[in-house]
Amino acid sequence: MNKKPTGIEGIREITTKSGESTRKYEITVTLGYNKQSNKQNRISRTVTLPKSIKRKYDIEEWLRAQKRNIRNHLKEYLEKIQFENDPKIITVYNLAKQTLDNKRHSLKYKGKDWYDYLLSIIANSEFGNFQVAKVTNKDIIDFIAYLNEKEHTIAKYKPIIDLQVMLIEKNWTIAEAARKSKLSEATIHSVVKGNSVLQNSAEKIASTLNIPFKKAFALANSKKGLSEKTIFEIRKFLVEIFNFAVKLGTIEECPIIPDVKKSKLQKFTVYDEEECKILIDALKDEEICHRTVIIFLLETGLRIGEAVALLHKDIDFTTKMLHIDKTLKRIRHGGVIENTPKTEYSIRDIIISDATIKLLNEYLEWKKNLFSQLGKNIIPDDRFFVNTLGNPWAPDSMGKYFSKFIKKNGLKPLTLHGLRHSFASIAVANGVEIPVLQSVLGHSKPSITANYYLHPLPSGMKKAAKTMNSVYEKLSE
Numbered sequence: 409m410n411k412k413p414t415g416i417e418g419i420r421e422i423t424t425k426s427g428e429s430t431r432k433y434e435i436t437v438t439l440g441y442n443k444q445s446n447k448q449n450r451i452s453r454t455v456t457l458p459k460s461i462k463r464k465y466d467i468e469e470w471l472r473a474q475k476r477n478i479r480n481h482l483k484e485y486l487e488k489i490q491f492e493n494d495p496k497i498i499t500v501y502n503l504a505k506q507t508l509d510n511k512r513h514s515l516k517y518k519g520k521d522w523y524d525y526l527l528s529i530i531a532n533s534e535f536g537n538f539q540v541a542k543v544t545n546k547d548i549i550d551f552i553a554y555l556n557e558k559e560h561t562i563a564k565y566k567p568i569i570d571l572q573v574m575l576i577e578k579n580w581t582i583a584e585a586a587r588k589s590k591l592s593e594a595t596i597h598s599v600v601k602g603n604s605v606l607q608n609s610a611e612k613i614a615s616t617l618n619i620p621f622k623k624a625f626a627l628a629n630s631k632k633g634l635s636e637k638t639i640f641e642i643r644k645f646l647v648e649i650f651n652f653a654v655k656l657g658t659i660e661e662c663p664i665i666p667d668v669k670k671s672k673l674q675k676f677t678v679y680d681e682e683e684c685k686i687l688i689d690a691l692k693d694e695e696i697c698h699r700t701v702i703i704f705l706l707e708t709g710l711r712i713g714e715a716v717a718l719l720h721k722d723i724d725f726t727t728k729m730l731h732i733d734k735t736l737k738r739i740r741h742g743g744v745i746e747n748t749p750k751t752e753y754s755i756r757d758i759i760i761s762d763a764t765i766k767l768l769n770e771y772l773e774w775k776k777n778l779f780s781q782l783g784k785n786i787i788p789d790d791r792f793f794v795n796t797l798g799n800p801w802a803p804d805s806m807g808k809y810f811s812k813f814i815k816k817n818g819l820k821p822l823t824l825h826g827l828r829h830s831f832a833s834i835a836v837a838n839g840v841e842i843p844v845l846q847s848v849l850g851h852s853k854p855s856i857t858a859n860y861y862l863h864p865l866p867s868g869m870k871k872a873a874k875t876m877n878s879v880y881e882k883l884s885e
Contacts, residue, residue, distance in 0.1 A: 419471050422454070431457040433471060437479045439486065451482045498658065500543065500649075501527070501536035507649040525606050526645050529555070540653050545665045548646065555639050565610040566628035571600045574617055589616040604628035677822050678830040681837075690817045698813070700771040701793055701806055705824060707764045709831035709849050712824045713737055714754070716801040717746060721788035728765055730758050732850065738804045754850035832857065 410427070411420040411434060422432040436452045455474050461467055484505075498506070508523055530536040535551040575585055582600070586593040589612045599605050599613060605625075614624040643664075650662040679687060684706060691699040705715055713735035722731045733755045738744050749755055775794065779786055782798050791800035807824050814822055822830075828849070835845055846857045 414468075414471065416468065416471055416475070419475060431459070433457065433474075435471070435475050435478055437475060437482055439479065439482050449482065449486060451478060453478050498540050498653075499536060500538050500540055501531050503540050503653055503658070504530050504536075504645075504649050507652045523645075524608060526642060529642065540650075540658055543650075543663050545663050548643075548664050551646075552639060552643065555642065564604040564628045565607055565625035566604040567599055567602060567610075567624060568626045569619070569624055571613070571617075574619075575600070578617070585613075585616065589613050677820060677826050678833050679820070679822060679826070680830075681834055683820060684830065684834070687819060687822075690813075690819065694813065695796060696771055696774045697793070697795055697801075698806075698809055700767060701801065702810060702813075702827070703767055704764065704793075705827040706831060707767070708758070708760060709828050709835070711735065711749075711828060712803045712806060714749060716791065716793055716803055716806065718792045719788065720786060720790055720792050723768065723792060725765060725769070728760050728762075730760050732756050732758070736803050738802060744802045749850065751850070751852050753852040756847065756850050758848050 409430070410423045410425060412423060414421050414433070418436045418438075420434045420436075422430050422434055424430060432454055433456075434452060434454050436450065438448045438450045440449050441447065453474075455471075457467060457470065461470050504527055508527070533551065533554060535547065535554070538547060575582070580588070582593050582596050586596045589596070591609055591612055595605060595609055596613070599609070605613075610625040611621055614621040617624065647662060647664050650659070650664060653659045654662055687706075688703060691702055694702075701715060704710070705712065708715075708730065710732065714732050717734045717736045718730075718732075722733075723729075724731075732749065734746055735749050735754075736744050737747055776786065778794075778796075778798055784798060793801050795801055795805075810822075810824055814820075832845060832849060835848075836842065842854050842857050846854045849857060851857050
């Protein structure tokens with residue numbers, strides 16, 4: 409075998425001894441120096457040119473793309489080695505990449521593009537170069553302020569051609585277009601509807617459709633700050649990566665101090681005991697499969713995803729113990745997936761009350777009769793909660809039902825998650841200590857329970873007023 413230059417630095421074509429092409433190329437990439445050996449960091453890879461690529465221009469473009477990929481792999485490898493040798497000097501940006509590499513499976517529902525977008529925001533800021541070990545809460549606040557600046561640019565592109573027509577002409581479905589462009593179906597669906605998309609996604613779509621990028625997309629927005637929702641999601645992501653650093657031993661604790669001020673996304677209406685009685689009374693006319701889930705959430709404080717994920721074997725009627733180690737979630741434009749709970753602290757065993765055991769036993773009798781009529785058997789690995797057809801509940805289906813139920817009965821607006829907040833507030837009002845409640849709810853810190861889940865109830869406020877009235881009466885004597 410012989411190797412001859414291609415005219416592109418670091419790339420040589422591999423030919424036979426007679427000079428015939430083998431369609432194979434050797435790509436060599438160098439990146440910096442190894443301080444210990446004082447030699448260049450070098451990597452060589454052999455790639456095979458696809459038979460579909462024939463034109464000289466296309467071959468050169470393909471080879472350059474391969475070289476970029478190999479360079480990126482080398483860069484990631486060197487960063488990993490640096491991190492393993494001295495994790496204390498890792499930057500925020502590199503930590504974010506390490507977090508995604510290790511937790512991409514649990515973040516997948518958000519979509520790769522979304523997290524690549526977050527990485528680009530961090531990479532393009534001064535904050536991304538900060539050493540993780542030296543980051544303070546003030547640095548986080550300054551970074552959030554930077555995201556709020558009017559001059560902060562978000563590069564999003566809007567389609568200027570009818571992509572629906574393009575797909576029809578190519579006889580492609582949304583799923584096929586997603587597979588060919590290596591994007592999610594949700595992204596393709598959104599762009600077909602005319603919504604703007606990140607530049608990386610827009611370029612992939614244009615390339616897949618074989619249309620020049622500038623003829624397919626145009627810049628959709630001018631310079632402006634990020635939305636409140638986007639900043640909220642970025643802050644959540646920062647908490648995720650710093651908690652990962654704590655787990656690795658890079659830092660002792662997360663530098664982000666919880667923001668006690670609730671964002672608009674975190675405000676919940678709660679019910680007091682009197683309102684809960686009215687709610688339960690209204691549920692008496694509902695199907696037992698609906699009624700049981702709602703009362704169960706109110707009596708246990710579980711998240712709806714945790715409740716509908718329960719299996720028969722997760723409930724011990726003898727010891728009155730409930731084992732929670734999974735959750736169900738609906739992904740956009742997809743089905744329901746089973747995942748691990750929100751945090752490691754959400755994996756827990758809790759004791760349930762006699763009233764809840766009675767509720768579940770009544771429901772279980774109904775389920776046995778239903779399955780007998782359907783010719784089914786109940787097994788330990790079956791989902792515990794099902795609908796009138798014997799099918800497991802999806803979290804969003806129960807949410808839609810509850811919303812309609814509240815409106816139909818003219819009750820004060822309340823969400824399924826509001827039941828969890830109501831449980832917490834009523835528990836504390838009746839003397840349950842916050843550390844105990846933290847364990848029941850599956851929170852990582854008592855501060856989360858105290859700051860986000862406890863709401864002043866009318867009954868408690870009346871009691872406070874009565875107490876203060878007695879105090880002032882004594883002072884007036």
